Amino acid sequence: MKMSNKLIPRFWLFFATLLLSFNAFSFESGVSGTVSYRDLPAEARETLQLIRAGGPFPYEKDGSVFGNYEKVLPQRKRGYYREFTVKTPYVRHRGARRLVTGGEPQSTAEVYYTADHYRTFRRVSE
Numbered sequence: 522m523k524m525s526n527k528l529i530p531r532f533w534l535f536f537a538t539l540l541l542s543f544n545a546f547s548f549e550s551g552v553s554g555t556v557s558y559r560d561l562p563a564e565a566r567e568t569l570q571l572i573r574a575g576g577p578f579p580y581e582k583d584g585s586v587f588g589n590y591e592k593v594l595p596q597r598k599r600g601y602y603r604e605f606t607v608k609t610p611y612v613r614h615r616g617a618r619r620l621v622t623g624g625e626p627q628s629t630a631e632v633y634y635t636a637d638h639y640r641t642f643r644r645v646s647e
Contacts, residue, residue, distance in 0.1 A: 551593025556634055556643040564608040565634055568620050569645070572605055575627050580606045580615055587621050593642060594633060597623065607634070620645075 558566065571578055578584060587602040594602060602621050609616030617638035623631035632645040 552642045552644060554643055555646045558645060558647050561634060561645065565620060568605050568607050569629060569632065572622060573627060573629055578605065584626065591639060593639065
């Protein structure tokens with residue numbers, strides 16, 4: 522099957538548009554700016570206080586290694602990032618909100634907040 526010369530430019534335009542619409546191929550980083558500590562939801566501030574205190578955490582997975590498989594955060598060795606659940610009011614499961622910390626387990630020097638289950642992150646500033 523041979524494409525007509527008129528269809529070839531349209532095909533490539535469609536293909537390029539489709540390719541750039543996928544997040545994995547876009548040129549945007551998943552870390553979109555910062556959010557100040559005071560602008561975090563109250564539940565995220567509570568979770569951050571628990572991290573600094575070393576727990577106890579309400580969810581079993583809190584403190585587990587965050588793999589950064591989507592490569593949204595800066596690349597580090599496995600085990601560098603840890604994830605913590607941020608409670609979502611009126612939701613019976615863990616919800617989509619998380620804090621991800623980098624470095625030592627109780628360190629909050631590098632903290633990222635996501636409200637959309639790891640699609641995008643904002644770095645938390647004090």
